[in-house]
Amino acid sequence: MPKIEAGSVREHRAQRLARLIDAAEALLDEGGVEALTAGAVAARAGIARNSIYRYFDSIDDLLELVVSREFPAWTQAVEQAIAAETTPEAQAAAYVRANLEQAARGTHGWRAALSRGSLSPSARERVRSLHTSLREALARVVRELGRPQPELTVAVLQAVVDACIRRIDQGDELTTVSDFAEDATHRLLAPTTGQDFPGHT
Known part of the structure; x- marks a missing residue:
């Protein structure tokens, strides 16, 4: 041995x-x-x-390991943030905030760039599946709200997260971006009526 x-x-x-x-x-x-x-x-x-x-089987596999290295800790941090809250609205905000906090740790930008430009299509698809599994945590929270268009709501909230992560990667302050994202989340999830939308009849 x-x-x-x-x-x-x-x-x-x-x-x-x-x-x-x-x-x-x-x-x-x-x-x-x-x-x-x-x-x-x-x-x-x-x-x-x-x-x-x-x-690992190849250098491409090693690249995939580099890109996905922080994903388990990232997922755990998001899940713990969600579990610490007691209402779906607060859990959705926690999902947004925790993702931005993880992105601000400093290595997301270059890992994302590496994923986009250097991975094989099959490796890129496996990395994409990891992100899909993370978004399922948000989907569960949104379904608990019991409101119309849950899939659209998840898509919009994830778009907010993705856009704000890009801003953090470009150097914006975490506090500023996180405050904006959480406010957008609360506004999106706030109960609405038809009168809230201009032109709605």
Whole structure:
């Protein structure tokens, strides 16, 4: 049995995979996708080149791991924010706020750019499915409101989140963007009547 560097084989594999992803991120930061080769990743991580493919099948798979690395923690943060609230309206606002807080941590912008420009179509689709699963948390909250057009409501709220994340990626202050997004969320979810819409008869 090969020597392991942790208390268990599982921990050993997790630590090595983390080193490989760290190495890939450093190479991407220094030289872009062109710098990401098997030899360079192995050398940076201090792992034999013939061993790295025990952890991923190709450089494209490694790119996908880089792009999706923060997704479990992001999802957990959003779900915890939702669970901390007791009404659907507050939970929807928590979904919006938590997503923006995660985006403001500083790495979303370049990961998103990498996803758009460097992943294979199949990898891009798998990353898209992760985002779809996250949006299901919002869909559940909106369905609890019991109002008409729940799918449209989810689409509009997600559009607010996506637009505000882009503003954060461009350098806008989190507090300013988050306040705007939460206000927009509350306005969208506030009970309305036909008289609230100009021209409605």
